[in-house]
Amino acid sequence: xxxxAMVLNTNPxxxxxxxxxxxxxxxxxxxxxxxxxLTVPNISNVLVQSTILLMLALPMTLxxxxxxxxxxxxxxxxxxxxxxAIVALATGSLLLxxxxxxxxxxxxxxxxxxxxxxxxxxxxxxxxxxxxxxxxLSLIVSDGQSVVGMPAAVRGVYSGTLGGVPLPIVLGLGSYxxxxxxxxxxxxxxxxxxxxxxxEALKFAGISARRLLILVYALGGAMVGLAGLLMTARMNSxxxxxxxxxxxDAIAAVAVGGTSFxxxxxxxxxxxxxxxxxxxxxxxxxxxxxxxSIQVASVGLLVIAAxxxxxxxxxx
Amino acid sequence: MxxxxxxxxxxxxxxxDEMIQVFYRLLAAFLICAALTILTNSFFxxxxxLNVLRQASxxxxxxxxxxxxxxxxGLDLSIGANVAISACVAGTVIHQTxxxxxxxxxxxxxxxxxxxxxxxxxxxxxxxSFIATYGMLWVLHGITYWYMGGETMHGFPAGFRQIGSGYFxxxxxxxxxxxxxxxxxxxFAQRTTWGQEIYAIGxxxxxxxxxxxxxxxxxxxxxxxxxxMAGLASIIFLARLNSAEADIGESxxxxxxxxxxxGGTSLFGGLGTVFGTFVGALILTLVLxxxxxxxxxxxxxxxVTGVIVILAVWLDMKTRRRAA
Numbered sequence: 001x002x003x004x005a006m007v008l009n010t011n012p013x014x015x016x017x018x019x020x021x022x023x024x025x026x027x028x029x030x031x032x033x034x035x036x037x038l039t040v041p042n043i044s045n046v047l048v049q050s051t052i053l054l055m056l057a058l059p060m061t062l063x064x065x066x067x068x069x070x071x072x073x074x075x076x077x078x079x080x081x082x083x084x085a086i087v088a089l090a091t092g093s094l095l096l097x098x099x100x101x102x103x104x105x106x107x108x109x110x111x112x113x114x115x116x117x118x119x120x121x122x123x124x125x126x127x128x129x130x131x132x133x134x135x136x137l138s139l140i141v142s143d144g145q146s147v148v149g150m151p152a153a154v155r156g157v158y159s160g161t162l163g164g165v166p167l168p169i170v171l172g173l174g175s176y177x178x179x180x181x182x183x184x185x186x187x188x189x190x191x192x193x194x195x196x197x198x199x200e201a202l203k204f205a206g207i208s209a210r211r212l213l214i215l216v217y218a219l220g221g222a223m224v225g226l227a228g229l230l231m232t233a234r235m236n237s238x239x240x241x242x243x244x245x246x247x248x249d250a251i252a253a254v255a256v257g258g259t260s261f262x263x264x265x266x267x268x269x270x271x272x273x274x275x276x277x278x279x280x281x282x283x284x285x286x287x288x289x290x291x292x293s294i295q296v297a298s299v300g301l302l303v304i305a306a307x308x309x310x311x312x313x314x315x316x
Numbered sequence: 317m318x319x320x321x322x323x324x325x326x327x328x329x330x331x332x333d334e335m336i337q338v339f340y341r342l343l344a345a346f347l348i349c350a351a352l353t354i355l356t357n358s359f360f361x362x363x364x365x366l367n368v369l370r371q372a373s374x375x376x377x378x379x380x381x382x383x384x385x386x387x388x389x390g391l392d393l394s395i396g397a398n399v400a401i402s403a404c405v406a407g408t409v410i411h412q413t414x415x416x417x418x419x420x421x422x423x424x425x426x427x428x429x430x431x432x433x434x435x436x437x438x439x440x441x442x443x444x445s446f447i448a449t450y451g452m453l454w455v456l457h458g459i460t461y462w463y464m465g466g467e468t469m470h471g472f473p474a475g476f477r478q479i480g481s482g483y484f485x486x487x488x489x490x491x492x493x494x495x496x497x498x499x500x501x502x503x504f505a506q507r508t509t510w511g512q513e514i515y516a517i518g519x520x521x522x523x524x525x526x527x528x529x530x531x532x533x534x535x536x537x538x539x540x541x542x543x544x545m546a547g548l549a550s551i552i553f554l555a556r557l558n559s560a561e562a563d564i565g566e567s568x569x570x571x572x573x574x575x576x577x578x579g580g581t582s583l584f585g586g587l588g589t590v591f592g593t594f595v596g597a598l599i600l601t602l603v604l605x606x607x608x609x610x611x612x613x614x615x616x617x618x619x620v621t622g623v624i625v626i627l628a629v630w631l632d633m634k635t636r637r638r639a640a
Contacts, residue, residue: 069446069447071450115626119629119630119633120633121583121626121629121630121633122583122584124391124393124446124447124450125391125573125577125583125625125626125629126626126629128393128570128573128622128625129622129623129625129626129629130622130626131570131622132570132618132619132621132622132623132625133618133619133622133623134622135618135619135622136615136616136617136618136619136620136621136622137619139615139618140613140615140616140619143615144615245454248450248454251447251450261444261447262444291461291462291465292461293457293458293459293460293461293462294458294462295458296454296457296458296461297454297455297456297457297458297459297462298458299454299458300451300452300453300454300455300456300457300458301451301455303447303450303451303454304437304441304443304448304451304452304455307441307443307444307447307448307451308437308441308443311441311442311443
């Protein structure tokens, strides 16, 4: 059944071109336009910077596959990043900070899942509500101020290496492999495909779609907690607006990667390539000295274009 | 208790059901007023009540157009960003030409054009409305920040500023505008064929199409109106604040959606009224004003608004389910 679900729901041959061609094109264009782009330090920089986005985009793929959406991720990321900073500052322990951030992330994810699955509120409004809640809590716990003076261990998470590979990349790859295994090689993954594609089948298999949905959103919350650690380590501080809007880049990466918003089929490798594409786009525009506002606008256009193409595909 | 067996009387029952829903909300607004009068000394003063009315009317302008979108079963997440870009472009026009009239027309024009683009994405490109307008949000956001380059525009002609901060017969000008648009919106939605077609599209898009309603054209109209109302709101913000900045609309989208949902318009389309949205805007403004008077830190406002959005949808689903 799993094999079947995979065959029915993903069609890599049809998809690889789209996002991969785009990625190559972006690299060629930026490589030609700026001398600094195609260098090892810059590429490594792009990849390291993309890890936070990847940690949001992986669970976002699963959520979108269930015909859901999580607009609260950026705001919850801001909150968990602040929690890491505040707890690390108060206790001096990075591990306690991470645990607290994971707990807060999971609580928000569970609330999202509960609102969507049990209460039945459309996901984009439910998570818009929790976005407001997380944004408010971020302002309240930080009193609108940055949290600075982190212990040295915090910075080490972002700048450290493991066997010569930057630690964020290790964490990012680890997350990708974990999600890949989860989606394609466990029952849980098969159920997620069924959740978007064929809810009836789940019912006949005796699986509670509600519990599964809550789990998917809670998993997203946990990943946002983990990403909060990286965010704090990257800035070496907590900031009350740091992650706002990052959910949009995650949605962009998922959409560009070929996951459909309406048909419940997702492609995790596409999301990975989509994340790198968004990272390359922002980095390249940055090297061209275009203001970050232009980057934001171009990511917006990228999403609309990707959805347009997806719409054409679903009609054909 | 709608009588399903008789569709004609069912229609009448539905209308009176809407009236009961609005009545409950007016009652809630009244109770909040009573509570605030008891809890604070400063709530029940002419100055504060006029202030609440003015704030509520600003929120209503944005939320009224959005109500029509939600009635069709869609959503417009770009309204806050639309207010920002309309305000900045209109501000530039007023500065360059010195003509407030041109500025007002520009603001409404830019807002309407953005709304029309949203409509095209939803109808011609068939992108789900919440994601299309969410993409638009960030496109507008980026363009506005790039256009303003971190600058703030100050100082508009005194006559123009009257639109936002002036008084006529003791009432703020925006309150008169509120009454005008409340009347226009209500008559349009309840008493015109186009208005009724919008309800029909929200209730059942397939049935609407099969019964010969030009669904795409009506949707295009609705998104354009929503954008134009955001443009109008931007003018009033501009006149009230006497300055334009790129972040002017950032915190407006969530309250506007909250006003629509508190007002009893169903997220699933086909049910709700423009008057309900006015009451929703009033309730939200009262709550935020009350928090302010009780010296609750402003940081709590997004949290409370978020909770209210979710509660409003939940309550709506509970009551409708019972009614159905």
